[in-house]
Structure formats: structure tokens, C-alpha cells
Amino acid sequence: MAVHAQALAGGFTDPVFQSQTIFKTLMDGMARPGTISSTELQAGQPEPLGNAAGAIALTLCDHDTPVWLSNGLAKSAMPEWIGFHTGAPITREKAQSSFAFIEAGTAPSSFGLFAAGTQEYPDRSTTLILEVAALGDGEQLSLTGPGILATKTVAVAGLPDMFGRLWDDNRALFPRGVDVILTAGAQFLCLPRTTRIAG
């Protein structure tokens, strides 16, 4: 079987410090939902994965974290790329995935099949990395919840139509539920399960 040359390309040039930088930004983003962050680091990820999503994969995935990929990504060099650079196994079972990467324009019809954790162990849930058209531009979302002083307004373009309803369903499961990181090219923002979204 031919290995895509793309699978071997990219990766962090300085993994220890670059993954620390990405993680710190992610942690701050998760602690302050709706904050748009961006990374200049090049992850060298294959199309159609965005740069921020690639950097997040290199930062958080390893052999302990099964990864689920949407169709477009599964057909790309992504499974081999993520396998080569992080050692993470690819799974077709959403419920077994620690991380799920979804390319722009493919809307998940439900979050229900992803792991939501159990009532005793709600941390055993999938983190979705969902690529959208743009952050800081487009539909206005009004966010409230832990990490947000009063209300935070953020604009997101290309969010799946039913995202609002899916998110409400997800919020209703609390403390169970998935966490979402929206990515657009080099930008990303975090939506932990505690965040409430008003359209």
C-alpha cells in the first residue's frame, strides 16, 4: 500500500515548546469560551484539515486517544498523517473516539453518537474539532456560562444550520456531553459543554 507523501510531511519542528504554546492557548480558550485565538505555527497538515485543527491534533492526540474523522478527512491523507505524527488510532465508531475532526461544510446530524461520558465519569467524552468557514465574521452568537463575564458575542460563519438545536440538546445532558472546538484556518474558539448559546 502506497503511503501518501503528505502523510510524512509537516509536524511540529519543535514539539515540546510548540505543543505547549498551542495547549496554553487552548486552555485559555476553554476557560474563556468564545475567545477567538489564532496560531502562526505550521502543522503541515493535509487538506482539507485546517491549520489550527492540525496543530490541535499534534498537541493533544496520541496512542491513548482514538480519533474519528468525517468522510472527507477519512479519504484524505489525514488518517496516515495523524497516525505517523501522533500514533493515534483511527476509529469508525464515534462513541469510541476521544477526538473527532470534521471538515468544513459537513454538518453532523447529531452529537448523540459521539461519546458523552457517563453520569459518573462525564470526562470520558469526545471533543469535536469542527471546521467552519470563518470566525469573527457571519452569524452573531451570544454566549453565556462559566468563563464568561455577563455575555460574550462572537460571529461565526458557516456553522451547520442545526448547530443551535444540537448544542441545546448537548447542554441538556450536563454534566455529560461533548465539547466543541470551532476552527477556521489558523483560528479557533472553544465551546465547552457549559456554554449556553443564544442566536
Add this chain to the structure above:
Amino acid sequence: MSADLATYNFAYLDEQTKRMIRRAILKAIAIPGYQVPFASREMPMPYGWGTGGVQVTAAIIGPDDVLKVIDQGADDTTNAVSIRAFFQKVASVAVTTHTKDATIIQTRHRIPEQKLTEGQVLVYQVPIPEPLRFLEPRETETRKMHALEEYGLMHVKLYEDIAHNGRISKTYAYPVKVDGRYVMDPSPTPKFDNPKMHMSDALQLFGAGREKRIYAVPPHTEVVSLDFEDHPFEIQTFEQDCALCGAHGVYLDEVVLDDQGGRMFVCSDTDHCEDRRDHGHVGEMLAPNKEAAE
């Protein structure tokens, strides 16, 4: 020459361990007050010396961070000094004793008097993360209680306190409810510090090494100390001012001076006390006479 010698990986932990801890921290932030199990590593210091806090700090710290470590509010006690030296050695990071200059503050049992700000992370060293542990020793049962939000037992405990002592006698590790859902142990900080956790501008992370748990309180999150309508939560108050800096309304340590009953009360937060003295505040024991204290 020394560059050729083997050195520690940055911040001591290997990258796989850091990723595991980092994933736990992200889930902890997403579920405020919930204890995320993690594969705590053996550290080059014994359990009880803050191995949980050290692992959390090691997973988040970067070369540009400025670290402050306090032990019961003090920068200069054994635990604080040794952990600060540890990170200077394994991560070559800048360290400080000034609360306002630090980006990461690792703490054992105090929250600094100075209000923390948005760019700061407070890392707590936690001995027993489970607030229900002394009421129910079985982890399977306490898990279930958290799952079902069944905190009646804790209220019974607080009620029995009132029945026996006329008031809630717990003065440290006073249980709080985070974002209206999880009851959480704030680690053995005096209850004096509980109000500082509420709607804090800083991110608060908790690491328990021996018990293998990480939990978190995001910024701007409700942290409410448990109480009853007729016995509302109250913090300690001190009649004295700090003997060195004259501070009022801060947490004081009692220091025994001799065997004749002599004692003094001083700020537990050494940086706060030094800063006040640098700004000309003088307490009773440093003042040439009482009037000068004003």
C-alpha cells in the same frame, strides 16, 4: 560541554504524560468542579509535597511564564522554596515572589491577598480532593453521589456541626458548590479565602497527586460556600492588625514568641506584607511608638 550531557525534558515530565494531563485539564475546565481522574506520575518528591500541583504546573508552564510558589501564604518556607527551585532547574523559568508579576502561582493552602487578574493561573496542591470522603469512604458511592447531585449527606454534616457547636465549625477545606452543580473541596485553604474563588478573574486548577484527580474552576464562575439560611457562611475575622505591616482584614498567622504567653499576629501572605511595608505601612511591633503605626 554541558550541552552534550543529558538533561531533563522541559519541565521534567515526558511529552506523553503532559498530553495526558493537558487533556484532563481541558475536560476539568469544561466540567467545573468535577474531579477528572488522571494517571498521576511518581515525582522526585514524596506524596504530600504537592506532586499534584507540580504535575499540573509542569503540564501548563512554558518558557515565558513567571512562577510564584507559596506554602500557607509564604514564599520562603520549605515546600515553596523546593518547588520553586525544582522548576528553576527543570524548566529554567523565571520565578518571583510578587503576586502581581506571576503568570502561574502554585499554592499550598492559601489564595494571595492581592486580587488575581485575567492572565494568571492559580494551581492548588490538593491532599484529599473528595469533599465527601470523610462522610463516605467508598469511591464508588461518592462518584454516584456526585452523579446524582445527591449532597444531602454534606448538609447533614454541616447541620450536625450546628447542633453540636452552635455554628458550622469547619474553618478550612470548607465545601463549595461550583456553578450550581458540583460540590467541591477548595483544598485546605482557610474558609477566609473561599469568597476569593467566586467569580475570580483567574483560572483555578487543582491537582491531587496521590489521589490522582484534577479539577478546575474557570474564571467568572460561581463558587458558593455551603450554608443554611439561618446560619449563613461567614469568614474568620481578626481583632488584631498585622504586627509588621498593620494590615487589617487579611488572614493572620499567630506566632508564639516566648514561654511567657507572648505572641504576635502577622500576615500569612508574606508578599502582601512585604509590599505593604515597602509602601511605608508599619505595624505595631515595627513602629517606634503607637502613633507612628498610623
